[in-house]
Amino acid sequence: MASEKAESINDKEHLEHPSIDEKQEDVEARHGVLDIDAARPDQLSAVFENPLSGVPKDQLMKDVELFCQENDLMDHLEVMRKGALASKEPWNVDNIPELTEEDRAILHHERTNKWDQPWRLYWLVSMASLAAAVQGMDETVNNGAQAFYLEELGIKPSTRFSPDMQDNLTGLVVGAPYLACALIGCWLTEPLNRVFARRGTIFLSCAIAAIASIWEGVANSWVNLFIARFVLGLGIGSKSTTVPVYTAECAPAPIRGALVMQWQVWTAFGIMLGNIMGVAFGGLRPDLAWRLILGSTVVLPVIVCAQVYFCPESPRWLIQHGKIKKAYESFRVVRKTDLQAARDLYYTHVGVEIEKKINTGKNIFTQFGELFSIPRNRRATWATWIVMFGQQFCGVNVIAYYSTTIFQQGGYGRNPALLASMGTGILNWVFALPAFFTIDTFGRRNLLLVTFPFLAITLLWTGMSFFIDPPSKPDGVSTSKARLGMITTGMYLFECFYSPGMGPVPFSYSAEAFPMHVRDVGMSWATATTWCFNFILSFTWPRLVSAFTAQGAFGWYAAWCVVLWVLVLLFMPETKALTLEELDQVFSVPTWKHSSYQIRNSIWHIRRYVFFQKNLEPLPPFYVGADKLMES
Structure with a gap:
C-alpha cells in the first residue's frame, strides 16, 4: 500500500491538473488510508499539499464564480477571485497578474508584520483570556479555602472519619469539578457547539460557573459543597474545550499558537488571582473566609457573558454549517483587508468541502470512532493524549491545589503558607508570558523537550528538601530556615519552568491538531483526558503523601516527567506556523517515519552539542513544501 501511494504521488507530476471536484476525489481516496509518504521513499519529509495547487486557473475562476453565485457573494466576486489565486500560490504573489501592487503590498506586509492585526481580533482574544482566567480562579480558590473549610465542615481533623476516609473526602471535594469535566462536561461540547455555536457555548459555560460560585459560597455541608463543585465542572469542561478551538479557528496561522496559548497564560493569571483571594480573605474569621474565597469567582464569568456576543462567531464553524456569507463577514472582522478575508474564506471552504465529502452521514459516535480508526486522526489523538496527560502528571496541580497544605507540611503556619502559595501563582503567570513570543518560533515540541528535564529536577529538589530538619514541635511549624527555603525554592523554580512549556x-x-469534521469530538477527548487525570491527581495526592511521604510523592511525578520527555520526542509532531489545513499533512506522516527521524535528530544534537563534533553534516528538514520536495 505504501509503495502504491508513493507511485501515485510521483505520477501526479505527469498528469493533467484536476478540477476541484477531481481533487476532492483524490483526497477522499487518500483519506481512506491517510499514510501519506514523501514523493521519494528515501526522503524523510512531510509534504504539505495545497488542495488548490493543481487546479488550472480557468477552472478555478469558474469555481469561484459558482461559489459566489451560490452564496450571494457576487458583489465580492473580484476580490474572491484574487483571494483564490493568492491561496493557490501564496509563494508566488508577485507573479500573479490579477493582483495589483496594493494587493501584493498587503500580502507582503502580512508576512513581515504578523502582529499587525485588526483590533477586533485582539478583542476576541481578550474575551477568551477572561474565560481562561475564570477557569484559573475556579481551580485555585479552593487551595486557600480548604485551609478553613476542611475543619469548618468537619472533614479534617475529625472523630467521625478514619484518617484514610478524611484523605478520601478531601480529595473528593477538591477533585469534584474535574470528575464532572471528565465524565460529562467535556462531552457536552459537541452537542452544545452544534446547537449554540462557539459563542453560545462560552456564554452557557460561564453562566454555569457564576451560579456554581455562589452555590459554593453558601454551602452548609461537605456534601452540598461537593455537589456545587461538581456542577462547576460542567461549565469548566465545555469552556476549556471550546475557547481554545474558537481562538484557533479565528487566528491567522503565523500567530495562531501565540493567540491560542493565551488560554493558558490567562488561566495562570486566574490561578494567581485565586491565590490572592486566599490571602485577601484569609485574615477574616474562618467560617466567613472560605465562603468569600470561593464566592469571589462569580465576577469574571459575568463579565465574559456580557462580552462574548460582541465578538464575531468562528468563521470556520459558520462555513461548516453552510453560512458562507456570515463567515465572510466574520473573516472581514478578524482580518486586516477584504483580500485576506476572501483568501481565507475560499481556502477554508475548499478544505471543509473536502472533509464533508469524506464524512457525509457520520454522527458523533462515528466521529469518535474515527479518532482511533483513521491513522491521521489516531496520531493526533495519541499526541494530544500525551500532552494533556503530561500537563497533569508533570505534577503541576499538586502545587496548584495543595500548595498551602504542602507549605504547612513543610513547616509554615497557615497565613505564611497562604502567602507562599500566592507566590506560586504569581510565578506561574509571569513565566507564562515569554511563551507568547516563543511558541510560534521556537515551536511546541522544543518548549516541552527543553523544560521537562528541569521539571523533573525541581520536583526532586522539592521532595528531597523534606528530609532537612523535620519540625519537632507538635504544631508542625518548622524553625529551620534551610528547610523552608529549599521547599519554597523548589516549588517556585518548578513554576518558572512549567509556565513557558507544559503550561x-x-x-x-x-x-489545532484535529481536522475540522472531528475537531469538537477530538477536543472533547483531549480535555476529558486532562480533567480525568486532573481528578486522579487531586483525589490521590493526600493518600499518596500518607503512603509515600512527601519525598516519595514528589519523586513519583519527577519520574513521569522523564517518561513524558521520551513520549514527546517520539510521538509529538511539530505544528508551529502552519494552517489548520496543512496540519492534515503533518499528522498523515507515518509514526515510524516521524520517530526514526527524531531519534536521528537527537543523536545528531548529542554528537554536536555534547561531544562537540562540529563538522557533522546537517540533517535535512523534516517538513518541506510539496513544490520544494519535487524540485529536489
Whole structure:
C-alpha cells in the first residue's frame, strides 16, 4: 500500500491538473488510508499539499464564480477571485497578474508584520483570556479555602472519619469539578457547539460557573459543597474545550499558537488571582473566609457573558454549517483587508468541502470512532493524549491545589503558607508570558523537550528538601530556615519552568491538531483526558503523601516527567506556523517515519552539542513544501 501511494504521488507530476471536484476525489481516496509518504521513499519529509495547487486557473475562476453565485457573494466576486489565486500560490504573489501592487503590498506586509492585526481580533482574544482566567480562579480558590473549610465542615481533623476516609473526602471535594469535566462536561461540547455555536457555548459555560460560585459560597455541608463543585465542572469542561478551538479557528496561522496559548497564560493569571483571594480573605474569621474565597469567582464569568456576543462567531464553524456569507463577514472582522478575508474564506471552504465529502452521514459516535480508526486522526489523538496527560502528571496541580497544605507540611503556619502559595501563582503567570513570543518560533515540541528535564529536577529538589530538619514541635511549624527555603525554592523554580512549556502548549496543540469534521469530538477527548487525570491527581495526592511521604510523592511525578520527555520526542509532531489545513499533512506522516527521524535528530544534537563534533553534516528538514520536495 505504501509503495502504491508513493507511485501515485510521483505520477501526479505527469498528469493533467484536476478540477476541484477531481481533487476532492483524490483526497477522499487518500483519506481512506491517510499514510501519506514523501514523493521519494528515501526522503524523510512531510509534504504539505495545497488542495488548490493543481487546479488550472480557468477552472478555478469558474469555481469561484459558482461559489459566489451560490452564496450571494457576487458583489465580492473580484476580490474572491484574487483571494483564490493568492491561496493557490501564496509563494508566488508577485507573479500573479490579477493582483495589483496594493494587493501584493498587503500580502507582503502580512508576512513581515504578523502582529499587525485588526483590533477586533485582539478583542476576541481578550474575551477568551477572561474565560481562561475564570477557569484559573475556579481551580485555585479552593487551595486557600480548604485551609478553613476542611475543619469548618468537619472533614479534617475529625472523630467521625478514619484518617484514610478524611484523605478520601478531601480529595473528593477538591477533585469534584474535574470528575464532572471528565465524565460529562467535556462531552457536552459537541452537542452544545452544534446547537449554540462557539459563542453560545462560552456564554452557557460561564453562566454555569457564576451560579456554581455562589452555590459554593453558601454551602452548609461537605456534601452540598461537593455537589456545587461538581456542577462547576460542567461549565469548566465545555469552556476549556471550546475557547481554545474558537481562538484557533479565528487566528491567522503565523500567530495562531501565540493567540491560542493565551488560554493558558490567562488561566495562570486566574490561578494567581485565586491565590490572592486566599490571602485577601484569609485574615477574616474562618467560617466567613472560605465562603468569600470561593464566592469571589462569580465576577469574571459575568463579565465574559456580557462580552462574548460582541465578538464575531468562528468563521470556520459558520462555513461548516453552510453560512458562507456570515463567515465572510466574520473573516472581514478578524482580518486586516477584504483580500485576506476572501483568501481565507475560499481556502477554508475548499478544505471543509473536502472533509464533508469524506464524512457525509457520520454522527458523533462515528466521529469518535474515527479518532482511533483513521491513522491521521489516531496520531493526533495519541499526541494530544500525551500532552494533556503530561500537563497533569508533570505534577503541576499538586502545587496548584495543595500548595498551602504542602507549605504547612513543610513547616509554615497557615497565613505564611497562604502567602507562599500566592507566590506560586504569581510565578506561574509571569513565566507564562515569554511563551507568547516563543511558541510560534521556537515551536511546541522544543518548549516541552527543553523544560521537562528541569521539571523533573525541581520536583526532586522539592521532595528531597523534606528530609532537612523535620519540625519537632507538635504544631508542625518548622524553625529551620534551610528547610523552608529549599521547599519554597523548589516549588517556585518548578513554576518558572512549567509556565513557558507544559503550561501553554497542551491546549494550544490540542485545539489545532484535529481536522475540522472531528475537531469538537477530538477536543472533547483531549480535555476529558486532562480533567480525568486532573481528578486522579487531586483525589490521590493526600493518600499518596500518607503512603509515600512527601519525598516519595514528589519523586513519583519527577519520574513521569522523564517518561513524558521520551513520549514527546517520539510521538509529538511539530505544528508551529502552519494552517489548520496543512496540519492534515503533518499528522498523515507515518509514526515510524516521524520517530526514526527524531531519534536521528537527537543523536545528531548529542554528537554536536555534547561531544562537540562540529563538522557533522546537517540533517535535512523534516517538513518541506510539496513544490520544494519535487524540485529536489
